[in-house]
């Protein structure tokens with residue numbers, strides 16, 4: 001019998017395809033050809049059917065789709081730890097926005113995003129949904145890192161070093177999207193920052209553009225009680241109702257945070273088929289509150305997971321979000337069976353891909369999809385024995401157990417080592433930025449050995 005040739009054959013102890021959420025394939029292989037998954041089959045069958053150019057035996061590992069970080073501001077790695085222990089508006093207005101006005105340039109965004117990519121790849125993330133200034137620099141860094149990214153065409157209704165006014169933001173975003181239109185790793189989102197920074201008129205324009213080019217609309221929404229109070233004062237309605245009236249509440253909406261929701265709002269979001277991004281660590285750290293995630297999911301809402309930026313988390317660690325989301329859902333709903341491990345993993349993979357309109361490309365291990373995958377070693381001291389790989393991935397493992405990462409079949413992490421990125425160079429650049437920011441902030445870190 002003539003064997004079919006493939007580029008890569010990976011034998012994994014456990015394959016977790018994520019479709020359906022709780023499926024576990026034991027002692028199965030994944031065959032990859034031309035950057036795509038071509039088959040999932042038992043080790044023995046793979047052996048007889050395929051002739052592999054390269055093979056990998058991961059006999060203590062779980063292999064699953066790459067994690068999707070559904071909301072981040074990647075370049076904020078360079079502002080990590082600058083202002084902690086503050087509520088959202090004080091954090092933004094007194095610390096983060098002034099620092100961004102002063103330091104954010106294309107170089108800052110490129111260096112910060114590359115640092116974020118290195119951190120995320122080491123943590124098993126293959127795709128991130130970004131919202132930040134100078135998105136052209138974020139796109140360049142993501143491509144250099146070999147990651148999949150959804151780049152935000154951002155707008156706020158005030159001038160920043162990136163753009164002068166809403167039309168300027170939109171023109172720049174649309175030009176960037178045109179430039180990368182046929183790139184297989186980059187997709188785009190319309191990204192109005194939040195209800196308190198974007199006017200009705202600007203939301204209207206963004207909706208028109210988003211419908212024209214068929215991209216999701218990525219926005220912070222119902223993050224704090226204060227946001228809702230301000231909206232009631234200024235617009236007479238809560239932000240979700242305001243967006244509904246403006247026509248934004250629909251299947252293309254990717255609403256980040258959604259912490260404070262009435263039962264009627266949960267119904268509205270579900271009926272609209274909108275997606276929600278749950279960012280549990282950011283919500284805890286900024287004391288924003290607890291999103292009713294289990295309730296949203298029980299109503300059929302597509303909920304993904306995000307880290308938010310490194311200045312409000314302070315890690316870009318989706319493994320941490322998996323565990324925190326699972327534990328919080330139980331405490332918030334009062335039910336220990338709320339959000340079982342396989343469901344949380346599906347949130348961080350397939351649901352993220354769905355929200356970005358990428359579910360035919362990534363988010364699960366199915367023949368025909370891109371080979372965006374992560375291997376996690378469950379054979380270590382603290383993870384032995386393993387009865388249930390879903391359980392271990394959510395409740396016991398951490399990003400330190402990620403061993404291999406592939407995007408489009410290209411190996412980005414090999415036995416814990418980044419294959420494309422120069423870690424020392426990334427650290428050196430981050431340290432230089434750190435010195436500049438700290439000097440301006442009056443807290444130069446000489447005493448910390450830098």
Ligand SMILES: CSC[C@H]1O[C@@H](n2cnc3c(O)ncnc32)[C@H](O)[C@@H]1O
Nearest residue numbers: 073096131132133154193220308309
């Ligand atoms: C328009 S670029 C993105 C903008 O968002 C800021 N930001 C970071 N984290 C949050 C958050 O949790 N809520 C609202 N805004 C946030 C970031 O600093 C940039 O200014």
Ligand SMILES: [Zn+2]
Nearest residue numbers: 071220308309
């Ligand atoms: Zn955010």
